[in-house]
Amino acid sequence: MKNGGDLSCVETAFEGIMRGDDVLESLIAGVNIVELDPEDTSVGYGGLPNADGVVQLDSCCMHGPKKQAGGVASLEGVRTPSLVAKAVMDYTDHHLLVGPGAQRFARNMGFDIEDDLNTERSRQQWLDWKRRIDPEHYLDPHKRTDAGHQAGMDMVREGLIREEDYYGTINCNGVNANGDVCGVTTTSGLAWKIPGRVGDSPILGAGLYVDGEIGAAGSTGRGEANLFGLCSYLIVEEMRRGQHPKDAGMEALRRIRKATIETRLLNDRGLPNFNVKFYVINRRGEHAGVSLYSPDDSYVYSVCTEHGARHERLDGLLEGSASG
Ligand code: GLY
Numbered sequence: 001m002k003n004g005g006d007l008s009c010v011e012t013a014f015e016g017i018m019r020g021d022d023v024l025e026s027l028i029a030g031v032n033i034v035e036l037d038p039e040d041t042s043v044g045y046g047g048l049p050n051a052d053g054v055v056q057l058d059s060c061c062m063h064g065p066k067k068q069a070g071g072v073a074s075l076e077g078v079r080t081p082s083l084v085a086k087a088v089m090d091y092t093d094h095h096l097l098v099g100p101g102a103q104r105f106a107r108n109m110g111f112d113i114e115d116d117l118n119t120e121r122s123r124q125q126w127l128d129w130k131r132r133i134d135p136e137h138y139l140d141p142h143k144r145t146d147a148g149h150q151a152g153m154d155m156v157r158e159g160l161i162r163e164e165d166y167y168g169t170i171n172c173n174g175v176n177a178n179g180d181v182c183g184v185t186t187t188s189g190l191a192w193k194i195p196g197r198v199g200d201s202p203i204l205g206a207g208l209y210v211d212g213e214i215g216a217a218g219s220t221g222r223g224e225a226n227l228f229g230l231c232s233y234l235i236v237e238e239m240r241r242g243q244h245p246k247d248a249g250m251e252a253l254r255r256i257r258k259a260t261i262e263t264r265l266l267n268d269r270g271l272p273n274f275n276v277k278f279y280v281i282n283r284r285g286e287h288a289g290v291s292l293y294s295p296d297d298s299y300v301y302s303v304c305t306e307h308g309a310r311h312e313r314l315d316g317l318l319e320g321s322a323s324g
Pocket of ligand 1: 167168169187188189190198199200201219220221222223224
């Protein structure tokens with residue numbers, strides 16, 4: 001995804017870091033490309049909306065050396081929530097602003113507030129989902145949630161939306177030659193979510209955690225599974241104890257598997273029926289991408305170093321796929 005430009009997210013971030021720019025500013029410049037891309041339905045402008053058809057965005061960022069952090073959740077009307085998260089970090093005494101308060105803050109900081117962040121594509125996809133459920137019945141809340149989830153999964157199976165866009169998120173972490181490590185996570189969250197639902201992405205310790213002396217970890221995938229164990233924090237703590245990024249990430253995935261016992265969340269093999277992925281880097285620049293499932297070559301993460309940008313295969317914890 002380059003939004004019509006020459007450079008991808010990781011190439012932009014790497015170029016900024018090599019120029020000597022602040023690492024976090026470089027990473028955010030990278031994710032801004034995808035947030036602003038109308039063709040990408042996982043984050044920012046044109047991200048898949050909530051159940052009411054409203055795009056609500058979440059993001060957080062952490063600066064390792066400065067030991068600062070900021071986040072926004074359920075933010076409407078601003079295409080680049082990662083920049084608002086950074087403004088929370090830079091200009092407030094707080095770590096997280098949500099909903100209308102976050103939007104008012106963004107307006108006061110000079111961000112453009114738009115009525116609607118849907119593109120024609122995200123609106124059409126929402127309409128398709130809406131047609132598949134019958135909100136008039138409202139049955140009991142559980143059945144309605146199941147119906148909504150089922151309709152979303154059917155759309156994935158029919159190739160109308162990408163599986164990764166259902167919980168679509170970007171996490172981008174980086175380190176420079178001084179060992180300055182930073183990270184940012186940005187998302188439009190779970191497609192067709194209950195309005196106000198916030199996943200892991202803007203929550204420090206869940207969607208992202210950075211310790212300037214150790215490294216960074218961030219996630220994509222089913223936010224609820226990650227929130228339950230604050231897995232990015234866990235991963236950084238595992239690295240503090242000397243674990244390699246891959247082993248630290250795998251430990252978090254094992255915890256998620258162990259904590260997943262509700263039948264509705266299990267496939268017919270008794271394993272989680274969703275995916276979660278972690279992207280992990282330490283201060284030395286060693287990195288890993290791990291995933292509950294990584295069934296084929298399309299399960300990759302992007303890396304950019306002095307040798308250029310490339311995809312690396314995600315290491316999977318479990319055989320097969322989430323569907324069974
Ligand atoms: N990981 C993104 C979300 O669950 O909202």
